[in-house]
Structures are given as C-alpha cells and as structure tokens.
Amino acid sequence: IQMTQSPSSVSASVGDRVTITCRASQGIGIWLAWYQQKPGKAPKLLIYSESSLQVGVPSRFSGSGSGTDFTLTISSLQPEDFATYFCQQAGSFPITFGQGTRLEIK
Amino acid sequence: EVQLWESGGGLVQPGGSLRLSCAASGFTFSSYAMGWVRQAPGKGLEWVSSITGGGGGTYYADSVKGRFTISRDNSKNTLYLQMNSLRAEDTAVYFCVTTGSENYFASWGQGTLVTVSS
Numbered sequence: 001i002q003m004t005q006s007p008s009s010v011s012a013s014v015g016d017r018v019t020i021t022c023r024a025s026q027g028i029g030i031w032l033a034w035y036q037q038k039p040g041k042a043p044k045l046l047i048y049s050e051s052s053l054q055v056g057v058p059s060r061f062s063g064s065g066s067g068t069d070f071t072l073t074i075s076s077l078q079p080e081d082f083a084t085y086f087c088q089q090a091g092s093f094p095i096t097f098g099q100g101t102r103l104e105i106k
Numbered sequence: 107e108v109q110l111w112e113s114g115g116g117l118v119q120p121g122g123s124l125r126l127s128c129a130a131s132g133f134t135f136s137s138y139a140m141g142w143v144r145q146a147p148g149k150g151l152e153w154v155s156s157i158t159g160g161g162g163g164t165y166y167a168d169s170v171k172g173r174f175t176i177s178r179d180n181s182k183n184t185l186y187l188q189m190n191s192l193r194a195e196d197t198a199v200y201f202c203v204t205t206g207s208e209n210y211f212a213s214w215g216q217g218t219l220v221t222v223s224s
Contacts, residue, residue: 033210035151042201042214043143043151049208086151090209093165095153 001025001089005098011106012077020072020101022087027067031091034063034072037100038083047072048090077103108132108213110202115218122192122222128185128202128215136160136180139205142187144198145217152198155187156205170196192222 002025012018022032030050035043045054047063050070060075074081082105087098114126126142141156155176156165164176175188185202199219203211 031208035211037151042217043211044214045210045212048206048210048212054212088151088153088211093156093209094167095156095209097151097153100150 001096003087003089003096003098005087005101009102011104013106014077014079016077018074018077020085022070022098024068024089028089028091030066031089032070033088033090035086036083110213110215112202112215112218115220117221118192119224120193120222123190124220126187126200126218130183135183140185141203141205143201143203146198194222197222
C-alpha cells in the first residue's frame with residue numbers, strides 16, 4: 001500500500017493552524033498513525049488508529065479521516081512543533097510510511 | 107519507562123554481514139511484538155521487519171526478504187537483526203521499535219548506523 005503525503009514541505013508561523021494530508025493507495029480503515037521527527041532524533045508517535053492521541057501528546061494535535069484519506073491538524077503551532085511528520089499505514093504487511101512533510105518556520 | 111538500546115552497527119563491505127542487537131527494558135518484553143525501521147541518510151522511514159512476542163511470526167519488507175533475519179531471545183530481553191548480503195542501499199540508521207498489536211511503533215531506540223561501502 002503506497003502512502004502519499006502532501007505537501008512535502010510547508011512554512012508556517014507560531015500560532016498558525018496547519019493541516020497535513022496522507023492518502024493511501026487502497027483502503028486501510030482507520031489503521032493510520034502519525035509521527036513527528038526532529039533532526040538527529042528518533043521519530044515519536046503522535047496519533048494512532050487515525051485519531052487516538054498517544055499519551056503525553058498535546059491536544060493541539062489531532063487526526064481525522066478513514067479509508068484512504070487522512071489528515072493531521074496542528075491547531076496552534078508552537079515553536080517545538082517545527083519538525084518532519086510522517087504518516088504510516090498499519091492495516092497490512094508490508095507496513096509503509098509516507099515520504100514525510102517538513103514543517104518549517106516562516 | 108521503556109528503554110531500547112541498539113548496538114552492532116558499523117562499516118561493512120558490500121556482500122558482507124552484520125548482526126544488530128536491541129536490548130530492551132522497562133516492559134514485559136515477551137508480551138510485545140518488536141520490529142526494525144530504517145532511515146537512509148536524509149531520507150524517509152522504511153519498515154524493515156517485525157516479529158511477534160513469542161517469536162513464531164516474522165514479517166519482512168520485500169527489499170530485505172531472503173537477506174535479513176529477525177529473531178528474539180525473550181530470556182535476555184533482546185531483539186536481533188541478522189543482515190547478510192548487504193548492499194549500498196542498506197546504508198541507514200536502524201531503529202529498534204516496540205510494535206503494539208495494531209502495528210504502531212510506540213517506542214523507539216536511538217538508532218544504530220549501518221554503512222555499506224567498499
């Protein structure tokens with residue numbers, strides 16, 4: 001299953017609302033996760049099963065969608081949110097990731 | 107607190123072999139599926155392999171099938187990845203991950219760098 005994220009990169013300011021989209025090449029139900037990765041660090045799980053927030057993740061992060069189209073929304077960007085975000089389908093093997101979306105400071 | 111510590115990375119020639127290890131602590135290791143995810147320099151994430159808690163089920167990406175073998179020793183709380191017939195395109199940071207029953211990667215190690223080059 002191929003996962004396609006858009007945009008590949010986005011520039012935004014602190015306080016902005018940002019949306020990142022992930023499209024699966026076939027239906028995956030709700031079996032989608034989102035990860036955040038900062039330079040030189042391991043990725044961090046933010047959201048799983050499309051909209052469930054991982055423990056400790058701020059509530060400004062939210063996920064939605066089902067089937068083939070999914071969205072990660074950050075409601076009010078904070079300085080620590082500037083990073084690269086990846087989606088991942090967990091519906092079937094082989095597990096696949098999107099190519100990533102780089103969120104940069106405007 | 108879940109802790110995962112990878113080791114075994116390094117420089118290897120094309121066609122060579124390497125075995126990665128991941129020492130786990132802070133959770134009941136045998137109750138969790140585990141896996142490996144890699145990231146080539148400057149690139150995205152690629153799932154490599156997963157193994158069930160008891161070790162009876164293993165899964166591989168097509169890119170490594172037949173060359174890599176995942177295994178675990180639950181008595182030692184350790185995950186392994188045996189990598190044979192290494193290629194330049196296997197160069198990456200390899201992360202050890204915990205995998206829930208739904209194939210999400212909740213915990214990650216710090217990663218170990220594997221470089222395949224002559």
